[in-house]
Amino acid sequence: MNYQLDELKFETTIGAQGGLDNSRKIPVIDVSDFEQRRQQISDELWKAATEVGFFQLSHHSIPLELVKNAFEQSRAFFGQDPLAKQALSLLAGENAGWEYKKQVRPSTGNADEKESYQITLPKMNALWPEQQQLPYFKSIFMDFEYQAWALGMDILSCFAEKLGMDRYFFSQAHDRASQHYQSTLRLLHYLPLQGAAKSGVWRAGAHTDFDCLTMVFQQDGESGLQACPGKDAQGQQLWTDVEARSDLITCNIGDMLMRWSDDQLKSTLHRVRMPNPDEGQKARHSIAFFCQANKNQMIQGPKKKYPAISAQDYIKQRLQANF
Numbered sequence: 001m002n003y004q005l006d007e008l009k010f011e012t013t014i015g016a017q018g019g020l021d022n023s024r025k026i027p028v029i030d031v032s033d034f035e036q037r038r039q040q041i042s043d044e045l046w047k048a049a050t051e052v053g054f055f056q057l058s059h060h061s062i063p064l065e066l067v068k069n070a071f072e073q074s075r076a077f078f079g080q081d082p083l084a085k086q087a088l089s090l091l092a093g094e095n096a097g098w099e100y101k102k103q104v105r106p107s108t109g110n111a112d113e114k115e116s117y118q119i120t121l122p123k124m125n126a127l128w129p130e131q132q133q134l135p136y137f138k139s140i141f142m143d144f145e146y147q148a149w150a151l152g153m154d155i156l157s158c159f160a161e162k163l164g165m166d167r168y169f170f171s172q173a174h175d176r177a178s179q180h181y182q183s184t185l186r187l188l189h190y191l192p193l194q195g196a197a198k199s200g201v202w203r204a205g206a207h208t209d210f211d212c213l214t215m216v217f218q219q220d221g222e223s224g225l226q227a228c229p230g231k232d233a234q235g236q237q238l239w240t241d242v243e244a245r246s247d248l249i250t251c252n253i254g255d256m257l258m259r260w261s262d263d264q265l266k267s268t269l270h271r272v273r274m275p276n277p278d279e280g281q282k283a284r285h286s287i288a289f290f291c292q293a294n295k296n297q298m299i300q301g302p303k304k305k306y307p308a309i310s311a312q313d314y315i316k317q318r319l320q321a322n323f
Contacts, residue, residue: 053268
């Protein structure tokens with residue numbers, strides 16, 4: 001397939017297994033007392049984002065009880081009869097609704113071994129589960145989505161200042177009250193392994209994200225996420241396992257912010273591997289929040305390294321390449 005975006009052209013080159021390097025570590029950044037420690041946190045975020053592109057947040061503002069409840073609701077949603085989920089199927093060209101093995105990565109040409117449910121607030125009128133079936137689902141995820149957005153805007157405000165922008169530049173670009181809002185909360189259910197893993201099949205094939213900032217919530221022991229930081233993305237890929245812990249939020253820079261920063265901030269390759277033989281064949285769950293600028297925002301860095309493109313057109317091209 002012929003892709004217009006450089007990011008997608010690059011993705012077609014990264015489907016190989018690659019090597020493993022667990023000698024390097026993903027930075028863990030303590031974000032407690034955020035306003036009081038803002039300068040220190042900003043410096044640590046900038047170092048991680050410019051050198052690695054992947055980092056984890058500890059002592060963050062989202063209650064761990066809310067995270068636990070969100071995972072319980074996610075499991076209940078995916079445990080429903082397929083017909084109940086089909087009634088909430090993904091809207092064409094939109095990050096809203098349920099899909100089953102519909103995402104085909106340019107890096108692999110194969111569908112990811114997963115199903116997902118995506119919450120994008122302006123699109124959700126007919127896409128929430130029936131309250132009789134999941135009475136607490138909507139309220140829990142409305143709270144979760146807001147708290148993830150608020151923390152994401154705090155992190156992005158640090159990058160804004162480092163880039164010489166107004167502190168609230170990205171908060172305004174991700175205005176949650178706008179009908180142009182397109183940040184997405186995604187519930188992910190990676191399917192149990194049926195028999196031996198097949199070559200070229202992944203729970204999530206190698207990719208970079210569409211957005212400004214991704215925040216991934218994992219559960220203790222549900223491993224599989226791997227990152228390919230820094231220079232390794234451009235040559236023979238060496239992958240690093242990302243620790244799965246319920247008390248950490250794993251973050252990565254996305255292509256949208258990499259463009260906005262004229263490539264100062266690094267959008268990092270990552271993937272979710274199939275289970276190793278010693279890990280059993282069980283399913284894996286995660287929840288991701290994607291900070292995606294509102295549709296009417298124009299994306300172009302101060303140095304104009306890339307041509308200006310609206311966030312709406314940017315996301316549209318990425319979705320067309322994946323679904």
